[in-house]
Amino acid sequence: MKLESFLAKPAINVSIRTILAILGGYSLSAALSLLLASFAGLDGRESEVFIRMIFFISYTVTIIWTFSVNSERKIITQMCLLNVLLWLAVLLTGEA
Amino acid sequence: MKGSLRQSMTWLHTWSTIIAGWILFAIFLTGTLSFFRIEINHWMEPELHQSAPDENSVYVAYDYLKANAPQATSWQISLPDERERAISLSWQQPVVVSEQAQQNNRQRRGQNAERQSVVRDSGGENAQGQAGNRQSRMQNGEQQAGNANRSNRQNADNSARTERQNGQQNRQASQNAQPQNQQGEQRGGNGRMRKLIDAQTGEEITPRETAGGNFLYRFHFMFYGMDRDLAYILVGIVSMMMLVGIISGIIMHRKIFTDFFAFRPKKKLLTWIDGHAITAVLALPFHIMITFSGLLLIAGAFLPWNGEPRHRGDRNGGEAPQVQYVEKDFSQTPPFEKMFLYAEQKWGTEVTSISISEPGTDKAEYALRGNNRVTLSSGRSGSETITFDNTFIETGEPVKTEPGREAENTAQAIYNYFDMLHQARFADTVTRWLLFIAGIMGTIMVGTGSILWAVKRSKKQSGQFGFELVKGSNIGTIAGLLVACGAYFWANRLIPAQMAERDHLEISVFFGVWAVCIVAGLLWRNNKNWLVQLSITGVLFTLIPVLDSLTSPVGLIYALQTGDWLRLGFNLCCLLIATTVWAAVYYIALVKPKRTPKTDKSEPQSKTTAKSDNASKAALIARKAKEARAAQANRTQAKQEQAENSTTVSASSTATKPTSDEKLSKAALIARKAKAAREAQKAQQTTQEHLSSEQDNELNNAGGKA
Structure with missing residues (x-):
């Protein structure tokens, strides 16, 4: 309960979401674009430009998503979970 | 965020764009001008x-x-x-040499390469700051070398000197060679000449x-005097904020197509909102394309982990x-x-x-x-x-x-499409102008967004540091950049053509004027300053054709005769910009806030703005209420007509009936009319209340947008 009220403070709320959006979003988008390039079986220059395009689309969507979810606890959990899952998948596919 | 999705997006839209608003404005304006980079170059080289x-x-x-x-x-x-x-x-x-000289040169090159490898080795040791420093000095014969860095520089100097000596020997050795063209402008060390x-x-x-239009072009993606990668990262960050701003702006927009047709001039806040919405919606595909493609083009610095680093040759x-x-x-x-x-x-x-x-x-x-x-x-x-x-x-x-080449794969093809679109490499004159107009819309969108932010908050936050900073910076960055561009073109013609490093002086004028405008904007944060800076812009751009005519070796008549539309187009474009700026000056000067009793001399703006806000709100409510009354009256009239028709039908069908029936139907009609009037009055009251509350919501949302 204390954590909820702490997270709900405007300054904390905005700071956490901004950090999540910038860093978490960057990490998530990087993992997602690497993973998709791997699934698509791309390499070389083709993979590079594909990753660029997917990354920026994904980053934009992630930032918007981060600020659209009402619950702070929910967005922190989801962002961390997705990052872990995607990076695990990236490591397993040997892309990193 | 707390609240609905639209409220969250409003917040995100506001803050993602206002922080980078001024840089975005500069990027958009200089980038838009870069569509005509070649034309600007032509004008700036009379x-x-x-x-x-x-x-x-x-x-x-x-x-x-x-x-x-x-x-x-x-x-x-x-x-x-x-x-x-x-x-x-x-x-x-090429360097034309005899066969013997070529052989000698090959031998010298071999020796030089060995010597350089020794120098490089010692340079590496020097970098570590170890005893290799002394060894390096011995090998290079530099007894007075200081620290490691200085030693490295000297090694490089040695190499260059050795190469120069070799070059001199080559030239001396060359026989039967044609003399090199001394008049040609040699731009590269590889013998590449341009003329x-x-x-x-x-x-x-x-x-x-002159730096010409190339300066504006480079400024829009790598600023000036900044490390290329750092500039790319900065531009990438603000472009990302722009993309988020655009997408969140679409989500938060309640009536995207209805508002597209709404422009309410002389309504202060509503005018800014409408101007922002129209310029955003009208060129929306362009805004998304230009921002996304811009991000793709500079992604190398933003995503250093992606792909092999490529060095430009x-x-x-x-x-x-x-x-x-x-x-x-x-x-x-x-x-x-x-x-x-x-x-x-x-x-x-x-x-x-x-x-x-x-x-x-x-x-x-x-x-x-x-x-x-x-x-x-x-x-x-x-x-x-x-x-x-x-x-x-x-x-x-x-x-x-x-034949023309095709992309090797789909991803590369899509990337190339974006590249070509962003730089308008495919565009003919008409398409280029359309892209230019779309770019101007983007510039206006960013500018009105920043102004809107300040106008909306003028009532509540006037006097606060953040608000005053934004308000002042808006003047200096928006109007000031226009002044700086005008001054840059004037400097191009007024600085003597033979002056050494005059291109740097032109750029100094650009930044100097801009800096003065920013400082002036921060010091005098009022409409008068907007008027002054925009008027200066207007004067500068209006007189550009005169300046061109006076300072070019050939007049504008010659340009007309020879069909020099590059030059004429530039002058016309300047006149177009001047007209727009004068229209803005007229608007600002015309829409003066009504005088109110001044209780606080330091904040006249906030009071007038508040009054204007209230006036516009009241006017809107009154207009909508009038419309509702008219609609209700129409409905009532229709009902009456229907009732009369039915009465007529019944009357005609019962034409032979006694007069008492007629009296009865008349009484019924009167009763129905009275009932309808009561209902209309009641509906009108309800509508007015509803509209008032809806308008309040709209204004709140509009405020939230900013």
Whole structure:
């Protein structure tokens, strides 16, 4: 309960979401674009430009998503979970 | 965030764009001007204005090259077209040496390479700051070397000196060599020479030293005087904020198409909201495309982990090729006319450039290119090339034809499409103007967004540091940048053409004027300052045609006579900008807030703004209420007519009935009318209340947008 009220403070709320959006979003988008390039079986220059395009689309969507979810606890959990899952998948596919 | 999705997006839209608003404005404005970079370059090099395209331009170029660069291994001729007025030439100027000199040079190079490897090794040791420092000094013979860095620099100096000495020896050793063209403008250390000549007379043109439109072009993605990667990252961050702002703006917009047709002038806040919405929605696909493609183009610095780092080739590096003297025969001029006819018939468009390899020999080849781009998927290499050789006179056929290339894969093709779209490389004049107008809309969108933020908060936050900072910065960055651009063009013509490093001075004028405007904006944060800065912009841009006429070697009449639409277009564009700016000045001067009793002299703006807000709100509510009343009256009238019709029908059907029935129906009609009037009154009250609350919501949302 204390954590909820702490997270709900405007300054904390905005700071956490901004950090999540910038860093978490960057990490998530990087993992997602690497993973998709791997699934698509791309390499070389083709993979590079594909990753660029997917990354920026994904980053934009992630930032918007981060600020659209009402619950702070929910967005922190989801962002961390997705990052872990995607990076695990990236490591397993040997892309990193 | 707390609240609905729309509220969250409103917050995100506001803060993602206001933070980077001024940088975005500068990027958008300079980027938009860059669509006409070549035209700006042409205007800023008035020495080129005299040149007019001619049918014989290729022969003029050929004659110049055979006289000035006969020993060159290749020639490149860029002919005048719709965006070029002079002939641009470049060639590879070799160092012509005898066979003996070449052998000696090869030996010296070998020795030099060994010496350099020793120097490099010692340099590496020096960098570690170890005892290798002394060793390095011994090997290089530099007894007075200081610290490691200085030693490294000296090593580099040694290498350069050795190379220069070798070069001098080579030149001394060269025999039977043609003298190098001393007049040519050598831009690279690899013997690459560039020259501009008049398209009719073949006279050399040496344009003034200017950064021209290239400065504005470079500024929009790498600023000025900043490390390239750092600039890319900064531009990438603000572009990302812009993209988030655009997408969140779409989500938060309640009535995207309805608002597109709404513009309410003289309504202060509503005018800014409408202006922002219209410019955003009208060119929305362009805004998304230009932001996303811009991000893709500078993604290398933003995503350093993606792909191998690519280093741009050092265009000035390397040495001039060394060749033996060859006797060349220029007695027969190649049949360019027939070659051009062949290519132009095949492409349906003009030949714009020609590359000649081994000119003046039997092996000479002539590669023709034109504005015949057949595909965009491969980026810049989507044009066909036709190559002729000396047998063309006999055969009448080209020796080879290289079709325009296609992208190797889909991802690369999509990337290239975005690249070509962003830089408008495919665009003809009309498309270029459309892109320019869309870019101007983007600039207005960003500018009105920043102003809207301040206008909305003027009532509540006036006097607060953050608010005053934004309010003041808006003046300096928006109006100030326009003043700076105008001053940059004026500086180009007023700084003496022969002055050394005048291009740096032009850029200093640009930044100096901009800085003064920003400081003035921060000091005087009122409408008067907007008026002053916009008026200066108006004066600068209005008088640009006069300045052009007075400072160019040829007047505007000559430009009209020779069809120099590059120059005329620039002047017209300046007049267009001036008209827009004067309209803004008129608007600001006209829509003066009504005088109110001043209780606090320091904050006259906030009071007037508040009053204007209330007035506009009341006017809107009154208008909507009037509309509701009219609608209700129409409905009532329709009901009455219906009732009358039914009465008439019943009356006609019962025409023979006694008069008492008529009296009864009249009484019923009156009763119905009275009931309808009561209902209408009640509905009107309800509608008015509803509209009032809805308008309040709208205004709150609009405030939230900002």
